[in-house]
Amino acid sequence: MNNKINHIENRKIVIAVTALNAIDSPGPGVAVIRAIRECTDFDVRIIGLSYEALEPGLYMHDLVDKTYQIPYPSAGTDSLLGRLIAIHEVEKLDLIIPNFDAELFNFIKLRDKLKEMGIRTFLPDLDQFEARDKIKLYDFGKKHGLMVPADKVVYEAKDLAKVAEKLNYPLVVKGKFYDAIIANTLEQAQKAFYKIQAKWGLPIIVQEFINGTEINIAALGDGEGNAISIIPMRKLYITDKGKAWAGITLDDNSYIELAKKFIKVTKWRGGCELEVMQTADGKPYIMEVNPRFPAWIYLTAAAGQNQPASLVKMALGEKLKPYTEYAVGKIFIRYAWDLITDIAEFQKISGTGEL
Amino acid sequence: MKLKKNIATSEEGFIFNPGTGDSFSANPIGTDILSLLKEEKSLKSIVDTICAKYDVDQSQFEKDLDDFESQLKDNGILE
Structure with missing residues (x-):
């Protein structure tokens, strides 16, 4: 057969x-x-x-x-x-x-x-897609009881001083699609604002700085609130653009629970990546939600949960049960060829x- | 002094914390201490075993063991 x-x-x-x-x-x-x-x-x-x-x-x-x-x-x-x-x-x-x-x-x-x-x-529905947008992420977190750093959407550089009073330095100046610069002074924040505006346009998001360990989680939702696969990864080597050049799968149930909750409350359909900052006292803040598979997605297959293949099966109508096991300590090392x-x-x- | 359950160690002294992705390497004495910790030996038993195996002054070793314990704690290796 x-x-x-x-x-x-x-x-x-x-x-x-x-x-x-x-x-x-x-x-x-x-x-x-x-x-x-x-x-x-x-x-x-x-x-x-x-x-x-x-x-x-x-x-x-x-x-x-x-x-x-x-x-x-x-x-x-x-x-x-x-x-x-x-x-x-x-x-x-x-x-x-x-x-x-x-x-x-x-x-x-x-x-x-x-x-x-x-x-x-x-793919996610349009409202799911838009709810996790950087510009709305704080409200999204508040609504669903997920920890997200405080932020403020800024359209003019002159508003930075007021925002900084509330968020304190250092703060993170972010573009609506890409780029994030840490600023320790008003002058640095203004410089970052103009730099990112020139590249990615307005608005600019100014976010509270969270100190901790950066964890990335690749997750796949079935659109009905079930997380079919969740793989947490810590970057072992980071490029000057903040991209992972090497990373390792982790065994920490708090990340799995966080991603499960995200998928459940959003009824997310498809792949996504949660960028999480774990503070020294163990609080996981969601820094960003990317509405698609990350570039390191092959690691999920290497760790035993092939998320792209599972997406194909679900797209073709197959009902999948959530994976329960994956290999911890699986490492990817990227190279250029x-x-x-x-x-x-x-x-x-x-x-x-x-x- | 108790190792976290999920900590992986090797005979070569490699320590891997699967919760954080951190890895470390220990010298031969550190490796011996870790393997005794894995066997859930008491502090006294660790001191006795190491002092019998290596040419080391007991009070000096107890001091070093204290340091080692703090390092393991700081790096999230211990319960």
């Missing part, structure tokens, strides 16, 4: 994956694909969806079968939908797994239309938008 769930109309499951970039702040796409390919319960054809011609995942032909360029998120949902329809006509997509924060809004908006076309997704390709390949993706 064939136990594989590979035969949707007797063919491989066709999965489109985004975020194939892999700079020193890598996208999760390549790790997601690696984990999916490792699962022996199904056979897949992987379609890469790229924004730029130099995303390394495009050229990893053992992982990605075919790549199509898609329009930048700023082009809007109509433009994205048009491109996906064209890709779907050729590839007959079964599932799309978007992995970039900035593109998720568009994919969530298109969820129903994609479903009508026969393309599944496994100079992938060699030919100008012909670069020309193909640049000229035709396909590779």
